[in-house]
Amino acid sequence: MPRKVLIFAASALFWGMLSGIFFAGVPAMACPKSCHCMEKSGLTVVQCMSRNLENIPSDLPRDTVVLLLASNRITKIPNQAFKELHRLQELDLSHNNIDAVDAGAFQGVTDTLRVLDLSNNRIQSVPKEAFTRLRAKISLSNNPWHCECTLQEVLRELRLDPETINEVSCHTAVQEEYAGKPVIQVLDSGINFCNFHHKTTDVAMFVTMFGWFGMVIGYVIYYVRHNQEDARRHLEYLKSLPSSSQISKDLDTISTVL
Numbered sequence: 001m002p003r004k005v006l007i008f009a010a011s012a013l014f015w016g017m018l019s020g021i022f023f024a025g026v027p028a029m030a031c032p033k034s035c036h037c038m039e040k041s042g043l044t045v046v047q048c049m050s051r052n053l054e055n056i057p058s059d060l061p062r063d064t065v066v067l068l069l070a071s072n073r074i075t076k077i078p079n080q081a082f083k084e085l086h087r088l089q090e091l092d093l094s095h096n097n098i099d100a101v102d103a104g105a106f107q108g109v110t111d112t113l114r115v116l117d118l119s120n121n122r123i124q125s126v127p128k129e130a131f132t133r134l135r136a137k138i139s140l141s142n143n144p145w146h147c148e149c150t151l152q153e154v155l156r157e158l159r160l161d162p163e164t165i166n167e168v169s170c171h172t173a174v175q176e177e178y179a180g181k182p183v184i185q186v187l188d189s190g191i192n193f194c195n196f197h198h199k200t201t202d203v204a205m206f207v208t209m210f211g212w213f214g215m216v217i218g219y220v221i222y223y224v225r226h227n228q229e230d231a232r233r234h235l236e237y238l239k240s241l242p243s244s245s246q247i248s249k250d251l252d253t254i255s256t257v258l
Helices: 001-025 149-157 185-187 193-240 247-257
Strands: 037-039 043-047 064-067 091-092 115-117 137-139 145-147 170-173
Touching: 001 149, 145 149, 145 185, 149 193, 170 185
Parallel strands: 043 064, 064 091, 091 115, 115 137, 145 170
Antiparallel strands: 037 043
């Protein structure tokens, strides 16, 4: 065998062994230090429960299918928090301190997500766009919801977890009489929070229009009185001047105006 061929073969073998050693030490997926990643039935499960996390980890494996973030101190779900997790099917964010959900919080996972748990947080309201096109079964129980038009419109589009649906209650409401009652029970009774919203808006518009109308009337009255006062002062001034035919004509004219 020619010497060059032997040298090439030996070099290829050396680099092949070196590459095998190097890549053998690299994990198949990167896992956040605060989490534990494992394979279960061919699915990547990322367990980050009870780790005192204040934010959603940004370095989650892209092949994550199940993400467990329960019992932490997370306060917000920012826009596109899971945009790289195109295989995410189950997301547990229960028992945190979440009080803010951005409009684009679930962008990128709306088509794949099947289970979403936001129970036992501090959510009072969410933007209508936050759950747009989301197909997941959602748990929203045990949050201090403020019952008003936006929440009604959000719930209309969601597939709530039937086991916890009666635990989604009005902590506060546009009408105090509904505070403490399950949202679904209130809505099923025929109450429409959006009607209250429209009535409140109409009253506000009426008060605003009445205020502007009052200001215009006040200005007109002031303007007329101010002009009358100027005319009277001018008349008195003319009377104090030596009489003449021209002054008499001015007096007659002003008197006619007043």
